[in-house]
Amino acid sequence: MAPAQIAALAPAAPPPAQVAAHDASQDRVPPAATPQAAPAEQPKREPARDLIAEAIRATTPPESAPRHAASPVPPVHYSGWIIQVGAFDVEREARDRLNAVQAKVGEKLKHASPFTEAIVTGDKTLYRARFAGIQKDQAEAICRQLKRNDIACMPIKN
Numbered sequence: 001m002a003p004a005q006i007a008a009l010a011p012a013a014p015p016p017a018q019v020a021a022h023d024a025s026q027d028r029v030p031p032a033a034t035p036q037a038a039p040a041e042q043p044k045r046e047p048a049r050d051l052i053a054e055a056i057r058a059t060t061p062p063e064s065a066p067r068h069a070a071s072p073v074p075p076v077h078y079s080g081w082i083i084q085v086g087a088f089d090v091e092r093e094a095r096d097r098l099n100a101v102q103a104k105v106g107e108k109l110k111h112a113s114p115f116t117e118a119i120v121t122g123d124k125t126l127y128r129a130r131f132a133g134i135q136k137d138q139a140e141a142i143c144r145q146l147k148r149n150d151i152a153c154m155p156i157k158n
Contacts, residue, residue, distance in 0.1 A: 081139040094127035
């Protein structure tokens with residue numbers, strides 16, 4: 001059942017003005033007038049609540065379902081280019097590549113922001129090794145230098 005259908009079945013809440021004006025003293029019933037429910041009597045069920053509960057059960061994964069760790073969010077860079085220098089099965093390898101590239105290129109990457117980015121493809125996670133915050137001409141020059149040293153490099157417009 002779609003969330004819109006569930007919302008349509010749920011009872012509407014009273015407007016805020018009515019909630020503020022409600023007098024709780026009117027809800028009290030004198031003890032002598034309180035009817036006693038028979039032990040076998042079942043409380044009334046509300047169809048809308050049953051439908052909502054059913055929808056929640058249908059969309060909640062079972063406890064035995066595999067859970068995936070949230071991927072770390074890469075830093076946000078609103079301008080410039082990114083260069084990717086590899087994708088690895090292990091995040092430590094991606095960080096090692098970033099360090100090796102920084103050592104190889106040196107001064108050209110001093111203002112760049114190195115980061116790893118986890119991506120999931122099917123049942124496999126890869127870690128991209130990237131530098132962000134680079135201008136297009138710098139990204140292209142760095143990639144040419146890295147390729148001459150047999151290091152894969154790809155400039156990407158951010």
